[in-house]
Amino acid sequence: VKLALIGCGHIGGSLALALKRAGAVETVVGEDADPAAAERARELGILDQVGPPPASADVVVVAVPPRAVVEVCRRLHGGAAVVTDVGSVKASIVRGAESVLGGRFVGGHPMAGTERSGPDSADPALFVGRRVILTPTPQTRPDARARVRDLWLAAGAEVVDMTPEAHDAAVAALSHLPHAVAYSLAGVLAGRTELAGLAGPSFRDGTRVAATSPALWIDVLQENREALLPLLDALGARLAALRAAVAAGDADAIGRLLAEGRAARESILG
Amino acid sequence: VKLALIGCGHIGGSLALALKRAGAVETVVGEDADPAAAERARELGILDQVGPPPASADVVVVAVPPRAVVEVCRRLHGGAAVVTDVGSVKASIVRGAESVLGGRFVGGHPMAGTERSGPDSADPALFVGRRVILTPTPQTRPDARARVRDLWLAAGAEVVDMTPEAHDAAVAALSHLPHAVAYSLAGVLAGRTELAGLAGPSFRDGTRVAATSPALWIDVLQENREALLPLLDALGARLAALRAAVAAGDADAIGRLLAEGRAARESILG
Numbered sequence: 001v002k003l004a005l006i007g008c009g010h011i012g013g014s015l016a017l018a019l020k021r022a023g024a025v026e027t028v029v030g031e032d033a034d035p036a037a038a039e040r041a042r043e044l045g046i047l048d049q050v051g052p053p054p055a056s057a058d059v060v061v062v063a064v065p066p067r068a069v070v071e072v073c074r075r076l077h078g079g080a081a082v083v084t085d086v087g088s089v090k091a092s093i094v095r096g097a098e099s100v101l102g103g104r105f106v107g108g109h110p111m112a113g114t115e116r117s118g119p120d121s122a123d124p125a126l127f128v129g130r131r132v133i134l135t136p137t138p139q140t141r142p143d144a145r146a147r148v149r150d151l152w153l154a155a156g157a158e159v160v161d162m163t164p165e166a167h168d169a170a171v172a173a174l175s176h177l178p179h180a181v182a183y184s185l186a187g188v189l190a191g192r193t194e195l196a197g198l199a200g201p202s203f204r205d206g207t208r209v210a211a212t213s214p215a216l217w218i219d220v221l222q223e224n225r226e227a228l229l230p231l232l233d234a235l236g237a238r239l240a241a242l243r244a245a246v247a248a249g250d251a252d253a254i255g256r257l258l259a260e261g262r263a264a265r266e267s268i269l270g
Numbered sequence: 271v272k273l274a275l276i277g278c279g280h281i282g283g284s285l286a287l288a289l290k291r292a293g294a295v296e297t298v299v300g301e302d303a304d305p306a307a308a309e310r311a312r313e314l315g316i317l318d319q320v321g322p323p324p325a326s327a328d329v330v331v332v333a334v335p336p337r338a339v340v341e342v343c344r345r346l347h348g349g350a351a352v353v354t355d356v357g358s359v360k361a362s363i364v365r366g367a368e369s370v371l372g373g374r375f376v377g378g379h380p381m382a383g384t385e386r387s388g389p390d391s392a393d394p395a396l397f398v399g400r401r402v403i404l405t406p407t408p409q410t411r412p413d414a415r416a417r418v419r420d421l422w423l424a425a426g427a428e429v430v431d432m433t434p435e436a437h438d439a440a441v442a443a444l445s446h447l448p449h450a451v452a453y454s455l456a457g458v459l460a461g462r463t464e465l466a467g468l469a470g471p472s473f474r475d476g477t478r479v480a481a482t483s484p485a486l487w488i489d490v491l492q493e494n495r496e497a498l499l500p501l502l503d504a505l506g507a508r509l510a511a512l513r514a515a516v517a518a519g520d521a522d523a524i525g526r527l528l529a530e531g532r533a534a535r536e537s538i539l540g
Contacts, residue, residue: 111468111470174465175473178455178473182476184509185447185505186531186532186538187534188534189538190531191534192443193537195440197540198440202478203444206452206479209476210531213532214524217524217528218525225519232509233513234458235509238458239454239505242453242491243506246495254487254488257453257454258453261455261457262482262483262484263460264457265477265481266481268468269473269474
């Protein structure tokens with residue numbers, strides 16, 4: 001298997017290393033918007049050669065930020081390779097990529113990654129035991145789907161298939177909404193200097209992900225806005241209901257809202 | 271020092287054990303709404319004797335749920351001992367208790383405790399290195415304040431003085447609001463069975479405290495409603511602002527809201 005890699009950062013670099021180590025690919029040719037990153041990836045053994053996807057490539061992994069995936073796919077129009085991506089939003093990417101590449105594009109999203117970036121952060125064990133969501137559509141060629149699945153299995157991941165829309169709804173609920181809430185919960189206390197040093201674990205855990213750099217999240221929240229906006233509305237309505245129950249001293253209503261939350265958490269986390 | 275204890279549960283039992291171990295009290299006489307709990311506390315060495323506060327008691331620790339504190343204080347009307355409590359809400363308790371006991375009441379709230387309860391969960395090390403907030407008022411007798419402070423210092427705690435109102439505002443912001451948010455964030459996803467098994471750490475941590483039994487929180491949210499309601503309003507407004515920024519594709523506004531949250535978290539946690 002000849003692999004082409006576009007984007008030699010944390011995710012792309014880790015996948016290439018994992019596949020080489022597993023013997024699942026023979027050669028990796030790759031490039032990066034930053035030429036120094038591609039050269040560094042070659043030094044680290046992530047790439048065998050720096051350069052654009054060769055005509056002989058079997059698979060092209062597009063490991064660039066979500067907003068850039070469709071643009072990169074346009075450049076792959078003339079080829080024959082199976083193409084996949086790793087973007088955290090899927091419906092808009094799959095629509096755009098299929099319009100250019102048809103059934104040889106398979107959307108993917110590994111539920112892995114750390115706060116690190118760049119080729120030096122590549123880790124061949126990054127995907128071991130982690131879930132990867134693939135989003136094939138009726139248009140997807142079965143051989144393309146199998147090819148991409150086999151790559152992720154070789155990297156040690158567990159592969160789950162979902163529609164692009166179901167993927168976006170799930171990550172909006174389980175990742176994007178919790179991030180929006182953590183930033184907002186902390187932001188409500190901006191300027192409250194008298195609270196310094198008094199916080200316990202409920203504040204610390206409830207706002208943990210608000211320690212993440214906002215740069216990535218500005219993009220993600222916008223890219224997935226279709227799925228996120230109704231959830232923000234539902235949360236606003238739920239907080240308003242709790243506020244009304246507390247203001248009215250309605251212990252039954254408060255208890256019902258809290259018990260529903262507790263049960264939903266248990267049902268999701270198992 | 272002769273200590274009287276009303277309520278022999280997790281907090282009261284732990285404090286009595288800690289004070290006996292530190293040699294800060296000679297005898298502890300105590301009772302509990304549940305006679306079996308008081309008897310068990312005597313077996314465990316928390317109490318030297320079961321019974322109501324004797325006239326000779328120097329300090330009475332009222333370690334009952336917040337809603338019952340003022341009622342218990344009414345029964346202590348005729349005595350002379352310094353009286354303190356451990357309730358997680360302070361303004362309403364201090365108002366009520368001072369109207370009965372005057373300057374010999376000192377409100378207190380140890381920022382400690384676990385999900386366990388009852389005399390068997392008493393742990394003399396529970397308060398070591400933990401913060402205890404005392405809420406003296408202009409009416410509080412200086413000797414009463416010193417007496418209560420010395421007890422907590424003997425138990426290994428760090429003592430901080432705040433007004434009852436400042437205490438309630440701080441715990442509303444740093445504990446009650448995060449709990450309300452965690453339950454609501456999970457509750458928004460009630461019935462979403464397709465999400466089972468897909469959650470990552472941002473959902474798990476963001477809703478961690480929603481695993482707590484709702485029973486306690488139904489009371490706490492209501493007892494502290496004066497401080498909590500404006501915070502729920504502010505959070506609703508902040509989520510609405512984020513929603514509007516995402517809907518409008520206003521990256522600058524999104525970035526500002528997220529950056530404020532990140533900075534506020536850092537400033538509070540240090």
